[in-house]
Amino acid sequence: MKFRKSIFSGSIIAVLAAVLLFTGTAQAEVHLNMGSTSSTSGVYAWCVAAANVINKADNGIQVTVVESxxxxxxxxxxxxxVFDFAMAIDLPGSLQLYKGIEGFEGKQFKDVRWLxxxxxxxDRLYVRKDSGVTSFADLKGKRFCPGIPGSASAAYIMQYDEILGHNIQLVPSALGDAITALKENRIVGLQKSSGLYNMxxxxxxxxxxxxxxxxxxxxxxxxxxxxxIPYMTFLKREKGIIKEFPDVGPIWEECPIAGAVATASMPEEVGYQIVKAYVEGFDEIASAYAPIKGFDPVGDYFKNAGDDVVPAHAGLIRYAKEMGIDVPERFIPPEYKK
Structure with missing residues (x-):
């Protein structure tokens, strides 16, 4: 089911979604396509686990995970x-789409909503230990994989190289191909999104x-x-903070907020049920993807996003308010009704 705007979509879709969600009939389901990532990425396990808890919830929603x-x-x-909602999204990329800047110059989409x-x-920079590379600047002239073609993190590395003038030989590749090239010493390293404290x-x-x-x-x-690029977030990582690399640090790493997004045309009730299922199934998801442990999927967006934000989905706001979580005015989209 696609939540795209048309002459009839506004109120009719909202009513139909509510009926579909609560009639209780086996055939009454909302079917959603969910964008994910490469199946070889560790993040793919998070996407699949999240879809599983949504599908198992008694809410009339069925999600299909689509590799991307x-x-x-x-x-x-x-x-x-193409997608009704999507995982493996970071806030900087979402802001580019929302504002129509950088990678989305001239393609502004004001209806993107944080879910x-x-x-x-x-967005960690891994290199072969025998490469002699000790900093981003040392990658100058060397072959390095910035990430999956089309990914936000790969686009950022390309921007950083241009800003800093290092002229790195950047080779965007699928993760499996990049790992093979790394093993065969055809590239000195690769960028791979990782948990703050682990490989x-x-x-x-x-x-x-x-x-x-x-x-x-x-x-x-x-x-x-x-x-x-003032909206990019970097953190100073002290020596020993990355478990598998006790000798690394202090260094600076780009550390964005990641999550899922939908659109304003997804009805509030559908977004609410997705968020509710995710929160209630959080422990199960964390057992499949440990880097989410310790994060609040609802409150931490409102606490950690800066002044420049993508509006929250109406369903997320409703759930947050039910949980007693404060939602500052800058996160409220025009379609949200109190």
């Missing part, structure tokens, strides 16, 4: 109506046979990047 090129690809397909938070993560699961086995290390940005790099 992750962040920016998902955002393009959200705005085109729930996954975690705050690191990404997809690289644990790689590290056993091809020892890796982590590099970051300098404080001067961060200042130059934020002069051009």
């Amino acid at each position: 090129g992750a962040g920016m690809d998902n955002l393009r397909k959200i705005s085109a109506g 729930f938070l996954r975690n705050i993560f690191a 990404d699961a997809s690289l644990i086995e790689v590290n056993l046979t091809t020892p890796l290390t982590v590099v970051g940005y300098s404080e001067e790099d961060v200042k130059k990047i934020q002069e051009k």
Whole structure:
């Protein structure tokens, strides 16, 4: 079921969605396509686990997980109506779509809505330990995979390279292809979104046979990047903070908010039921994807997003208010009715 606007869509879709959700008949279901990421990514397990808890909830919603090129690809397909909602999204990419800037210059989509938070993560720079690379600047002239083609994190690395003038030989690749190239020493490293304190699961086995290390940005790099892209978030990571790399640090890493987005045309009731199912099934999802542990999928968006935000979905706002969570005015979209 696509929630796209038409002459008849507004009130009729909302009424039909409510009827479908609460008639209790086996055939009365809302079917949604959910964008995810590459099936070889550790984040894919989170996407599948989230879909499972939504599908198991008694809410009339059935979600189909669709493999994709992750962040920016998902955002393009959200705005085109291919996906009803999408995971593996970060806030900076969503802001680009909402404002029609950077990767979405001239393609503004004001109807994108934040649905729930996954975690705050690191777009981490992994390199072969034998490469001699100790910083982002050391990648100059070397072959490096910035991420999956079409992903937000790959686009950011390309922007950073341009801003800092390093002329890195960037080779966007599917994760499986990048790992093979890394093992065969055809690239010196790759970017992989990871938990703040741990190596990404997809690289644990790689590290056993091809020892890796982590590099970051300098404080001067961060200042130059934020002069051009002020909404990007970087954190200083002290020595030993990444469990598998006790000798790494201090370094600066790009650490955005990640989660799921929908659109304003998804009815409030549908968004509410998705958020409710996700929160109630949180422990099950965390057992499949540990990096979400310790994060509040509802309240942490309102606490950690800066002044520049993507409006929250009406269903998320409703759930937050029911839980007694404060929702500042800047998150309220025009379609939300108190």
